[in-house]
Amino acid sequence: MKLKTRLNGKTYEFRDVKDVLAKANEPKSGDRYLGIAPETVSEKIAAKVVLSELTVADITENPVVPYEKDEVTRVEIDSMNKRMYDQFKNYTIAEVREWIMDHKTTTNDLYRASYAWIGETVAAVAKICSASDLIYGASKCCRPTRCETQIGLPGTLSFRAQCNSSTDDPETIVLGVQEAVSFGSGDLCFGINPVEDTVETTQRISHALRDFKDQWEIPTQISVLSHVTTQMQAVREGAPLSMFFQSIAGTQSACEAFGVDKALLNEAYDLAKQECYGTGMNKLYFETGQGSEMSIDCDEGADEMTLEARTYGFARNFEPFGVNNVTGFIGPETIYDGKEMIRGNLEDHFMAKIIGLPMGMAPCFTNHTGITQDDQEIACLLLNAANCNYYMGVPMGDDVMLAYQDVSFHDDNTMRELSHRKPAPEFHKWAIKMGILDEDGRLGERAGDASMFFAK
Amino acid sequence: MNDTELMRIIREAIAQATQGEKAAPECKCVCDGEVEDISAYSLREEFNIPNPYNKEEYMRIKAKTDARLGVWRAGPRPLTRTTLRVRADNAAAMDAVFNDVHEEYLERNNLKTYQTKCDSKETYLTRPDLGRVFDDATAAQIKADCIAEPDVQIVVSDGLSSSAVEANIDAVLPAIYNGLKATGLKVGTPFFVKYGRVGAEDSVAQILGAKVTVILLGERPGLATSSSLSAYCVYGGYPGIPEANRTVVSNIHKAGTPPVEAGAYIAELCKQMYDKKASGLDLKA
Known part of the structure; x- marks a missing residue:
């Protein structure tokens, strides 16, 4: 797992997946309050770059609160579909983003794939999305x-x-x-x-x-x-x-x-x-x-x-x-x-x-x-x-x-x-x-x- | 076009405009009165539906709620009067939050100001933790200025509404003191906490060694009222005391619990808390 990159003349290294996720976030008051927000805009973008190269498996195997410690983690992991997960686990977050946006990816594909993700995975994808990405990707989903x-x-x-x-x-x-x-x-x-x-x-x-x-x-x-x-x-x-x-x-x-x-x-x-x-x-x-x-x-x-x-x-x-x-x-x-x-x-x-x-x-x-x-x-x-x-x-x-x-x-x-x-x-x-x-x-x-x- | 030509055009334009000004007739309009104060009308009496099936029944029920009902529409959008009234109420609420309590008001009520660790309104809004504590110098000053180990300590704080303080404190405070007079309890020096959260009373209790502490604090304003005050009362307060140990008197404003009535009740509560050495859920037990 690569948690380090160089950007705009500076090297950025992140502690763990949880740290990358926090640093890749767009500005939020609550993150600043906790002292986990990125310090500079470049640090934020560096985190997005690192995040984009992590795989679905990297994220799923490193939830922000451990499986043993937290029922929410256990529920989100236990409610996944193994077949779907196997299909996507080696995708990078960047590839997942592009797969969602792809014209060939249908509403039904997205629904089936939803069981390959945990919360941390969809958060990771959203963190490398712009506003139009967030709107376009979501608009393809349907869940009556x-x-x-x-x-x-x-x-x-x-x-x-x-x-x-x-x-x-x-x-x-x-x-x-x-x-x-x-x-x-x-x-x-x-x-x-x-x-x-x-x-x-x-x-x-x-x-x-x-x-x-x-x-x-x-x-x-x-x-x-x-x-x-x-x-x-x-x-x-x-x-x-x-x-x-x-x-x-x-x-x-x-x-x-x-x-x-x-x-x-x-x-x-x-x-x-x-x-x-x-x-x-x-x-x-x-x-x-x-x-x-x-x-x-x-x-x-x-x-x-x-x-x-x-x-x-x-x-x-x-x-x-x-x-x-x-x-x-x-x-x-x-x-x-x-x-x-x-x-x-x-x-x-x-x-x-x-x-x-x-x-x-x-x-x-x-x-x-x-x-x-x-x-x-x-x-x-x-x-x-x-x-x-x-x-x-x-x-x-x-x-x-x-x-x-x-x-x-x-x-x-x-x-x-x-x-x-x-x-x-x-x-x-x-x-x-x-x-x-x-x-x-x-x-x-x-x-x-x-x-x-x-x-x- | 060269500069000279440009200057000529500008000069001509200015001359023309000035001439026009001179030629304009004197304003003859008569300003007879003013536009209606839209913040004054009663939401419960307002009704805008043209030819309703049954206005009487609408009004009978509407009289019991501030919900903005019977407002009608322009296409799918609200009527102008209705939408501007929402904006007016939001303005009152935001002004209550973002403006400070006037110093003259505090002086008039003999309240000296001590500021929490928040250095600005912005810090106050984004750092609830800093609104509960004082730096060492301020804490020492409070200790030096105020009666030590009071049975009852009252403090006032802006909280999220300066309007709530200015609308209620000059009635609430005297009512509390009147109520406490007969009890023989040792009452502390009241003061004002700038940028205070509820938990600031715990720091005050600790600094002064107060038995009962009450913080009168401006509540987060809604659109219906921007000047609602609450009293949070605690026995034996200290930083980190469970929230369940507070007894709360809320909704103090002229359309809720009137301030004088609330003051008398708070005094009574203080006596009870002092006698039972308890507050919050423990007081009910």
Whole structure:
């Protein structure tokens, strides 16, 4: 393994694969905080050069946290396909990048090959990609999933109606969801973050959402994003959830801090089989985001982008219905400005798609960074060009409970129009019947008036 | 074209422009009033849907949430008024984060300033670790200036919102002192921590040997409010104390828990924590 090179008149030598991965990263506040970022631009490029010549086997055999020490590493390695790995293990990272971009490499090839990679491998490839590489490579991937309905088909773009309430009030939550639906949003799911992580709140909100969904026969999913153990208890007591949600991270210690491990997620999957409304084979919904590990001191000294990729390797094992990041949610100690947020989002989407996930995106920001609304919308537009599976739908992008800004109902429709994509087919058919959308997926005359649902 | 010719053209152009200026009629417009303050309208009362099926029911539910609903659209895009209001609220939030608490305000409230190890706002935002500690000289100064080993030590910090400090402290602080007066507890010298994180109170507790320490700190602003203050209270604080040992009073602002009410409650909490020698989860136990 060559970990040394000469560039621009200077010799650069890296300690190990973990060090090369960190030094090859584009600027990230969290890496600077940990003191693992490159010191000069030339050092960064030297790391990319070294990385490009490492093989898939070099990376796979040297995960950033050892197999024996960390369950995330074990899950991402154990969920690989040996035949696929054998086919690619001698490829250099440079060759993998070019193979992904090659016109001859099809969507199906990419999907089959996704089981040759672990998180570190897709992170390595993404680190030698430019923005257009990240968009182009990801745009070739397609990963439809099914829970109550099917999403992620070619030519479709879906949204989660995220209409949280600062008081967990079902009536205002449902009004928000009604407005989302009146804008053609909500075909991924109605997904609500409760303030109170209790079985009772999970019950109350999920019943209100299910009642609305049933009354109008809306083809979508229902999710309440309390802790997975809370949801499991709620479902045992009759909460009508479609699937189980959980936040996950890229190290065992971070997952432990989130109160989650492989056994728990397997248990959730099995319970969902018996008790949830989704009968398709995808029964879990995950959220992730660059910087979550370092913000709780569970980073194991690895860079935040590689840890995010490991999270995807972990997620893949559980056949999720949807996965989305919220890179930009934590704050400037992890993602400093608009440039870092946009790059981080393109990386996340690419890494997740290449490793085979049904990836949606939540380009977002808080008010204590220099990230602006324009930055956030630019990220959204670029991800749209990359064929991202879904976005959030938040009233005017302002989440009144979580106090941050995400994608709005208006942006949702703008993205569909710009990329000529339509909602998930079952939902689209329903929305046409309701007069909300036309055959092309464009907003109808009365779209945006939630009071159309008050009549019944 | 040579330089002379160019100069001639420029001179002519200037002459023409100046002439035009002279010839322009005097401004006759009458400035009667001003453009509406769009940051003032109530989000709960705002409604923009033309000919809705049922406005009454919309408004009944909308009255319970700040969520921006009933906003309508221009094609797929938001209306101008709605989008500018989001920008206005974001501006208030960013100004709360990036502006400092005015020195006059601190002087008026008799709060001397001590700065954490952060040398700038930028360092503060990207280095949470440095916002919890003081350098040796500052620590020595705090020790020299303040009452030693108080039963209750109160500090104020900008945190992520200078607006939260300026909107609430002059009401919260007197309310806490009034509440503590009757308890007979030894109350320390209050001061202001510039660029402080919650954990700064642990350093303060250690430097002064305080039993109960309270930090009143500006919270990360959302779009709905940029001036929300929280009080983090700890018994026997020291750097590295588990987060579960803090008792938190959050959402202190005029539309949440009013500052005077919050102050009285914090005083009561301090007495309880002092008596039970506990805070956070231990206090509930």
